[in-house]
Amino acid sequence: MTPLADLLSFALPALGAVFAWRKPSVAQARTVAIVSMLASLAVAVLSAVVGSAGPLLPAAAGVPAGLSVFVAVIGLAAVALSPTRGLQPASLGRILLVNAVSMAFVLVRDPRLLAALFCASALPVWLELRSQPETRATSRVFAWYMLPSCALMVAGAGMQSAQMLTAAALPLAAGIAIREATLPFHSWFPHFVQRAPMGLVIAFVAPQLGVYAHLRMLSDTLPPELTHAIAAVGVVTVLFAAAMGTAQRSARRAIGYLMMSQTGLVAFGLETGSGLGRLGALTAWLVCGLSMAGLAMTVAALEARRGQLDLDRPGGSFRHIPRLATAYLLLGLASVGLPGTFGFVSEELLVQGSVERFPVLGLALVVGTALNSITIVRGFFALFTGARTHGGERDLTLREHAVLGVLVATLLVTGLWPRTMLDHTSHAAHSTEAAVEALPAGEATST
């Protein structure tokens, strides 16, 4: 039953892609996409509840169970909140394909398969960017960064399969760093978020497949020097991106830097060397994925209503679109640790996890988070307040309300009662070490 459920959870979006592609209008394609993602989400929830332990796709030790639910929710947000403006039916098909590959990615362990899926997830994105004249330049930038990233992943996976574990660490770390927009391989990212359809951005970026690849392929194989370097680079990325985000004029570019800053947080946490820091990183992964997906799609929804969003020109429509504005504020603040949301819990764990080995880096994290919160609030004031004129925008539709409501409610409920989510995730944070110790000697290094 459960291996079948795992198969269905990524086959359904792929099937949905085929049907969506053929639809004559974007709205119909979006309906098909929503139905397939809802079905995939239902199957993923079932699989997570029953427990995925079949031989076809063995459970991934060291990662939180139910990751496919996480990816499915992101996929649902990406399609359900996608405005139809500027999209083709094929666009929604490609978004579903990216999501299908991401779903398969988090169910797999073999390094070669992981590398293949890593590359496969970038292909529909590149094709979509190439298909529109206004994003063709973006496709070139994307290719310039993703080709080396994929090549490094394939090389690293090959070395790992050949038991050259120490040699494989560097190409794998570099390949993941490019994908996760870590300094200095980051320039493609704000550009991509600014220009590409937001649903595509979310489907590709929000699941942070690099984190999963890190957990599956890099944990326990990194030499200590590389561990320190990754932690330091993670913090520098957090600070750089947070600072850049505060000075942006374009709302989309500000979101891009925010997302980049959050991925730096996760990279840092994974290498603090403490179970607490790792747990903070895993919870930050989940919080960032959900909150950034919701925040970015909220901005896309506003952009579809209003046109290009300029943070230097006041928007002034809070009175008319209060729910959209409130969703933006809550999702944004959840990502930067607003007390009462799960973001506060993950930030607390990250900071506590860093005090022993990296207290100075922990202090830098605190600065980055403060700057990110300024970006969020500045964006809120600029986009929704400051003017009496109103462009006739409508507030959230029922569809948008439902999806954003689920995201906000999840972040608030888990923020006030975090135990269940933490128990779920802490098992993964500590199980990597336990799983490695439990295996026979020959297999230990390949986990």
Next chain:
Amino acid sequence: MIEHWACIAALAALALPAAALAALGLSAASPWRAGERAQSRIVGLAFTGGALGLVVTAADMLRSGDRVRTLSLGDWFSVGHHGFPVAFALDGLSVSMALLGAVLTGLVAAFSARYLHRERGFGRFFLLLTVLGLGVQLAVLGSSLELLLFGWELVGLSSALLIAYFDERIEPVRNALRAYMTYRACDIGLLAAVVWLHHTTGTAAFAQAPQESWVGLAPPASATDVALVGLLLCWAAMGKSAQVPLGGWLPRAMEGPTPSSAIFYGALSIHLGPYLLLRAAPILDAAPVAAAAVAVVGGLTALHATFVGRVQTDIKSALAYASMTQVGIILVEIGLGLRLLPLLHIIGHASVRTLQLLRAPSLLHDHHHLEQAMGSELPRSGGHLERLVPSGLQPWLYRLALERGYFDALLSEYVVGSAVRFLRQVDRLEQRWTSLLGQESQESHEPSVPAPKGANR
């Protein structure tokens, strides 16, 4: 048994506002919105109940002679050996501040029910007022710096959102952003202090030292660490309490509705800085450098605010500077090692300033009453200073006071402005690099509408 129930009564100060917040939040999210009367009654009852609970606790503590009681509710969450304990410390400082908070919030809620009647943002005001009230109770009753931080951040957010209450005008929104940026810049001090305390002592929980009546932070062993933590907490207090040179947001915050100005900048939010420093008293005692910094900052602020307050032409700005002056003096008292006097000063100042700010809209009316009672014009104040200061110097000093000591301009232009210009230059370089890779022409895809002068940065 009685002590047990008296402690639980204190929890009403937290539980009732939390329940009110949940009720107002659900009401706002649902199609069946509660009316004005229901909202004001929910909030009023919540804080009245909280105040009564605290009175019961205080009475029982006085009866039994206990100076400190701790109420522990277990861990909010725990991972292995690490947990986030939810514990509340009931001592003279926390119970007094919590009672002050509950009473003043309830009074302002009652006032606002009429003052904001049929205002467009009535529901929003009461929701944010409840967030403030809850935040203050968490901050003053919490027995660790983490719980204080929890409440502190809620207070900061609600403060900024209420300054921007009249959200259709650009000035309140700009001022709200300035206040929020100041808060966050200074919250870094509080967060960093938490990190450093955990790194050095392993905990940021309050403990009762021998011979002390109140709980406080245990200082680290090393003198450098103590001084560092003390200075970080001083920095945190400076932002929240609008101390020089970071106080420019306070007069601008008067753009918010009068009741919110009263409760935030007359009563509660502005006194959270001195409260934090009173909790850090053991650290200030062990670090003369930090104590001196607190006293110097407070003294300079008192002088600056007195000076600048003299040239204000509207009552709320004048009261804002008066508030800043008194908080500066409170910080001087704390820096000099006094403990009970600052607490009494806080309570007295909060009460008087709240009254003055709530009466501010009726200023002219009150003036007429006074003049009718006196039978003549009210005498001007400050004439003795004009006789002492040379007449040649007066226009220069007047100009300096109008410009608020140039602190705001220096911060905007040379600190924030320089940073923003540098970051935008870096961003232009990034965009040129991606244009090169993408083989596109050099036009930027940034919004091409020129930014209005002085718009949100």
